Amino acid sequence: MPELPEVETVRRSLQRLVSHKTIARAEIRWPRMVENPESFSLELVGKTILSVWRRGKYLLFDLGEKVLVSHLRMEGKYFLKDADAPGEKHEHVKFVFTDGLALVYHDVRKFGTFCLRRKDELHEVPPLCRLGKEPLAPSFDATHLASVLKGTRPLKAALLDQRIMAGIGNIYADEILHCAGLHPEIPAGSLSFEDTERLAACAQKIIQDAVELGGTSIRTYKDTLGVTGRFQQRLSVHTKEGEDCPECGTKILKKKIGGRGTYFCPVCQKERKKG
Ligand SMILES: [Zn+2]
Incomplete structure (x- = not known):
């Protein structure tokens, strides 16, 4: 299971590879991973990933007013592919960008989770409100x-x-x-x-x-x-x-x-x- 350092490594790659990309559509093949999958897909259309952050083991895609919260759980992985590349088994969520690439979420165990939160209340509501301090935070002593x-x-x-x-x-x-x-x-x-x-x-x-x-x-x-x-x-x-x-x-x-x-x-x- 990826922990803080592994999730941080994924975050740095995502920051480099997908920030400033605009989502044309989200394709959800395993809706149980996604909170409110219908409104999730609708809300993502046209949103640009401004930046990718991390809190605990959560990846946070900053979309402006909203933040996409992703947890890899046991074995979740991201791949960047051509949007029209054939889909593979265990690819459950696909974010297609306007530039012809797609960020694909792959998860053999299907334990990963996705949800959208308002940025202004991100840290006050679940799941992030349940997290303690980061070990690398200046106030962690x-x-x-x-x-x-x-x-x-x-x-x-x-x-x-x-x-x-x-x-x-x-x-x-x-x-x-x-x-x-x-x-x-x-x-x-x-x-x-x-x-x-x-x-x-x-x-x-x-x-x-x-x-x-x-x-x-x-x-x-x-x-x-x-x-x-x-x-x-x-x-x-x-x-x-x-x-x-x-x-x-x-x-x-x-x-x-x-x-x-x-x-x-x-x-x-x-x-x-x-x-
Ligand atoms: Zn010893």
């Missing part, structure tokens, strides 16, 4: 993180909650916890301020590095707009079960936490006794 990390759920589960750190998923949660030396099952609300400072600094460092390297190419998710991420070469623990921890040489363990395969080093990320 330990004080902020301490104010949102609460309760007894495992820290790993808290990091996957988009209200805590927007854009973090399973890969980067594992890497951030390893960097910070924190066991994934520590209760989220039990961190000292020093732990929280390290966690905030690691989140910023890992996400910054991953964005610079174009994200992680892992399993089925590959950036389709000509960029292949290289952060997989920097992964310390994620998908490394049985391999040596790059910090201490201990074998990396894998454990299901909150339903997600979680990779960690039992020495660098020691479990703590309660109390």
Whole structure:
């Protein structure tokens, strides 16, 4: 599943390839992905993509008064093609531009979503109103993180909650916890301020590095707009079960936490006794 760095990589490609293009029509082949598909198609006609932004794992196409909100979920991908190129299986939404090209949305799992929102209320209504701060936002720091990390759920589960750190998923949660030396099952609300400072600094460092390297190419998710991420070469623990921890040489363990395969080093990320 693409996370912040992968979505940011897609965003940069889209910004370069489709901004300033005008939509002639939208063809929707799988209407269940699209909120109000009929009005969605009607509203897009004649709209120009001014710019492409990102918030968390959402791609945001600025159309002026409205913003097209796209979430890739598990395996959504975009391709830029000739508008009259034959359609392929798994191509569910097609934005045909006035210049003869088309942006095609491909999604084997059909979990992706599309909706339109008014720009002036974009951040006040779902889905974006549910997102926490971006880890690379200037105001993201330990004080902020301490104010949102609460309760007894495992820290790993808290990091996957988009209200805590927007854009973090399973890969980067594992890497951030390893960097910070924190066991994934520590209760989220039990961190000292020093732990929280390290966690905030690691989140910023890992996400910054991953964005610079174009994200992680892992399993089925590959950036389709000509960029292949290289952060997989920097992964310390994620998908490394049985391999040596790059910090201490201990074998990396894998454990299901909150339903997600979680990779960690039992020495660098020691479990703590309660109390
Ligand atoms: Zn280690």
